[in-house]
Amino acid sequence: MSDDLKARIYAILRAMTPPDGKADMVTRGLVSDIFIADGKAFFSLTVPAEDAQRFEPFCREIETKVATLDGVSKAMVALTAEKVAGIPAPRHSAPQSSHKAKDRPSTVRRSGPARAGIPGIERIVAVASGKGGVGKSTTAVNFALGLVAAGLKVGLLDADVYGPSIPRLLGLRDKPRAAGARTIRPLEAYGLKAMSMGLMVDEDTPMIWRGPMVMSALTQMLREVEWGELDMLVVDMPPGTGDAQLTMAQQVPLAGAVIVSTPQDLALIDARKGLAMFQKVDVPVLGIVENMSYFVAPDTGKRYDIFGHGGAKAEAARLGVPFLGEVPIEMAIRESSDAGRPVVASDPEGPHAAVYRAIADKVLAGLDGGAAASRAPRIVFD
Numbered sequence: 172m173s174d175d176l177k178a179r180i181y182a183i184l185r186a187m188t189p190p191d192g193k194a195d196m197v198t199r200g201l202v203s204d205i206f207i208a209d210g211k212a213f214f215s216l217t218v219p220a221e222d223a224q225r226f227e228p229f230c231r232e233i234e235t236k237v238a239t240l241d242g243v244s245k246a247m248v249a250l251t252a253e254k255v256a257g258i259p260a261p262r263h264s265a266p267q268s269s270h271k272a273k274d275r276p277s278t279v280r281r282s283g284p285a286r287a288g289i290p291g292i293e294r295i296v297a298v299a300s301g302k303g304g305v306g307k308s309t310t311a312v313n314f315a316l317g318l319v320a321a322g323l324k325v326g327l328l329d330a331d332v333y334g335p336s337i338p339r340l341l342g343l344r345d346k347p348r349a350a351g352a353r354t355i356r357p358l359e360a361y362g363l364k365a366m367s368m369g370l371m372v373d374e375d376t377p378m379i380w381r382g383p384m385v386m387s388a389l390t391q392m393l394r395e396v397e398w399g400e401l402d403m404l405v406v407d408m409p410p411g412t413g414d415a416q417l418t419m420a421q422q423v424p425l426a427g428a429v430i431v432s433t434p435q436d437l438a439l440i441d442a443r444k445g446l447a448m449f450q451k452v453d454v455p456v457l458g459i460v461e462n463m464s465y466f467v468a469p470d471t472g473k474r475y476d477i478f479g480h481g482g483a484k485a486e487a488a489r490l491g492v493p494f495l496g497e498v499p500i501e502m503a504i505r506e507s508s509d510a511g512r513p514v515v516a517s518d519p520e521g522p523h524a525a526v527y528r529a530i531a532d533k534v535l536a537g538l539d540g541g542a543a544a545s546r547a548p549r550i551v552f553d
């Protein structure tokens with residue numbers, strides 16, 4: 172059934188002349204896999220970056236035509252820009268003075284066109300891990316809330332289609348609602364705007380189908396969610412370093428990536444792979460967070476390094492990337508997450524919130540200082 176539908180969609184695309192007057196998009200191999208779920212068809216078209224605007228009306232025309240097919244209630248076509256090897260995506264680079272959470276001026280949101288390629292969004296930062304279960308989503312949520320505490324306007328995009336957990340972590344139960352004809356309003360919690368691919372994917376969608384839709388749905392989420400003006404969009408990436416992650420790292424205009432690891436050796440090996448992946452696609456690694464780093468006994472306050480803590484710090488030093496901080500393994504972190512009340516929001520004055528805020532501040536400092544430092548020698552007056 173869906174194969175037949177896909178064939179009919181390809182036929183429509185074959186019959187349409189693209190705005191550059193060249194051969195049709197299917198023949199040129201510029202159409203992604205077509206994903207059909209719940210009567211909605213998603214796919215993306217790859218076009219040269221400089222032609223993207225010209226192709227927008229063409230995409231809308233395709234959507235209208237595809238939506239007339241029996242069995243399709245809606246079509247969503249995303250444009251992805253073809254990157255020329257050796258030319259990195261535009262990167263945010265404005266140097267700023269050092270950050271201090273409390274005295275951050277409200278003018279921190281810089282005006283002017285977004286340099287990260289999504290109108291209104293200043294920077295996109297990925298939170299990634301080499302393997303699952305290391306606390307990536309917990310870190311992403313609390314890091315994003317740390318940025319909110321620093322006075323930034325922040326969005327959180329859950330790109331983990333295999334195990335979306337942001338709705339649970341933020342206690343979000345509603346489905347997002349349409350804003351305009353083609354846009355969706357993000358959900359909001361604790362001052363964060365949030366959107367999850369999990370909210371868009373039918374729960375019955377077989378896992379095997381989810382991979383191909385990642386790219387087109389992700390582009391859609393970036394462009395068709397009404398994020399408004401954001402200083403930063405945090406993307407909770409799917410765990411791992413496979414093709415899906417690589418493609419995402421390549422296609423989303425990332426200002427940088429934060430890698431989450433646990434102290435165990437195995438996780439560190441995986442973290443190293445994550446690091447290599449971002450370096451391969453020329454995305455700066457903003458640093459490593461060591462999660463579940465140590466345990467503090469509630470009765471005695473004594474610290475135990477149950478997993479042989481410190482591995483991530485040493486590894487970060489060896490690899491020459493910043494070490495962003497260590498988060499203890501802590502019941503309060505687990506329980507507050509599982510109850511949809513992340514610790515930075517539910518206990519803002521507590522010690523764990525302070526750890527996440529410090530991580531957020533380090534990332535901001537790295538983004539602002541790092542890009543400047545790589546461009547020109549810095550002259551420091553003491």
Ligand SMILES: Nc1ncnc2c1ncn2[C@@H]1O[C@H](COP(=O)(O)OP(=O)(O)OP(=O)(O)O)[C@@H](O)[C@H]1O
Nearest residue numbers: 303304305306307308309410499500501504505508
């Ligand atoms: N520092 C911590 N202390 C205690 N529990 C934690 C901590 N960090 C994460 N957890 C718990 O570990 C579990 C896994 O965390 P989380 O879902 O954030 O991991 P993940 O890496 O995103 O996993 P997945 O790969 O499944 O998406 C959750 O139950 C979470 O509450």
